[in-house]
Amino acid sequence: MNHQAIDDIDTNIHNIGSISHFTDEVTGYEFSVFRYNGSTFISPRSPPPQRVELKIGILAPFHQKNDNYTRQLTLSGTSAVRMAAAEINVQEIIPGAYITLIEKDSFPKQTEGQGAITEAVVAAVSLVQQGVIGVIGDISSSWTSLSALITSTLQIPQCSYTAVAASLSDRSQYGHFFRTSQTSQLSADAALSFVTSRGWPVIGMIYSDDDFGKQLSQYIIMNAKTQGVHIQTYQSFYDDTTSISQVAKDIDEFLSSGVRIILVAAQGDAQTTALTVAAHRGYMDENHVWLIPGPLQDLQNAITRFNDILYRRSQGEQLSEATHVGQQDVSQKTLDSNKTVSSLGWVTPLDYLAWTTIDTSPISYDDAFSGGIFSFRKGMDLSGYPPYDQFLEKWSRLDPAL
The missing domain is CATH 3.40.50.2300 (Response regulator)
Known part of the structure; x- marks a missing residue:
């Protein structure tokens, strides 16, 4: 027409x-x-x-x-x-x-x-x-x-x-x-229904401090109560104004609350950062359940990159000006700028953690993510x-x- x-x-x-x-x-x-x-x-x-x-x-x-x-x-x-x-x-x-x-x-x-x-x-x-x-x-x-x-x-x-x-x-x-x-709300509804069906009355939520995370977390908070699910604690992370070194600390603080059922309202780099930090800290185990209202994004690549940096450290490679890098914010403009001047590619919060962590044990992807993590993806093909x-x-x- x-x-x-x-x-x-x-x-x-x-x-x-x-x-x-x-x-x-x-x-x-x-x-x-x-x-x-x-x-x-x-x-x-x-x-x-x-x-x-x-x-x-x-x-x-x-x-x-x-x-x-x-x-x-x-x-x-x-x-x-x-x-x-x-x-x-x-x-x-x-x-x-x-x-x-x-x-x-x-x-x-x-x-x-x-x-x-x-x-x-x-x-x-x-x-x-x-x-x-x-x-x-x-x-x-x-x-x-x-x-x-x-x-x-x-x-x-x-x-x-x-x-x-x-x-x-x-x-x-x-x-x-x-x-x-x-929309992502459909995946969130599915995740909350799954929580209810399993008889888990209490969950925690960590969400990225961007438009996606804020809107999705607000939706989850509003709808959790109607489904009889109590959100024990929730916390934002990965704000554009947050320093690179602070991102992992925010995730640590959330995980130390003792919450066992965790919903991650984040996508892209924020999502992979939260899950990789959790695996590195030992929270991907039989005592924790992770719910992702959406597809898992490049998680295996993120783990490979994290482990690669740990290996480079074992070979004597170090991060120069670590303090200066850690104080910069995580805005895309800053990350793009750092990538331009750095041959190490250490500008993301996850890379920074790999370069500075005391625990240099590599993450086993197969062991860490063999169970306990549920992804609720939207079906797009009605063929x-x-x-x-x-x-x-x-x-x-x-x-x-x-």
Whole structure:
């Protein structure tokens, strides 16, 4: 389907554009595209008499062309929505009603900064004023948060297929917001359900002091209580302003609390650092259970790198200016800068621990991680599920000219 229909270049001084008529050969659906005042209306060419019109808004950055991935999400998602609307109307899936889609651009042309935020809000309000009973969108989490506040306040359901921010799960603010995209909260729910099923009433949590860790930990804290799970202690680590030498100390402090069931709300380097430090300190044993609400990331490579530094130390290699390095923060800018000037590659907190620890015993990956660690990963592939396969087959046959 022609997504350039959102453009209003050919509208007249009254902001009214031409009406175009199309036929979707896949479904036999005849529909009209009409542009007015920055919105694009897509409805049956000949609306069935005595059937109620249901208006569904689509909010997306149609004019955004700087990010190809965002544009791909916008166009592919919108085409799927149009396909669904066509099937609903052709097959009369909603008795006594038909769907009209109203597309609105949340990223107007030649607008940046605060003005762009204002326009995004205006776009959402415009859909509401046009009488939509539901909204699909937006693409980014930040833009979705703006529109979802408006729709939830007005009790209009909104669904995004890409927004993943943990804050959008706050039902007190986004009571009418839903999403089909898989988020880290799903993994957290699975981890908490697992804890409950095992009869473990008390857990501890360590989380990275970044947007991911903060949002996920807040979600876990809110939902643990509803599942009868008490979080005995929780602690942040790996803040951008934390010194490289302090990261392992923060993990040590958390582990010394005596907690036995540990949930790690972190990803990337922060996650591998926490697990490697725990293994080095002897907390990967039969007395501890580790829960990871997500995939394990490069853990074996991290252990190999850690052990390699210990070996280099045994061969007489030392870390120069260790005190100076340890006082630097763990921001990505600092780490990248240190990597540029260092041939040792010792700039990460985990590397620093390997260069300075008194205990130089290498970590046995097979022994340390043979049991007691559970990773709850999201399933992304629905191939083999008949409705999903049928959807993909129909989606692939869409006429790109429509």
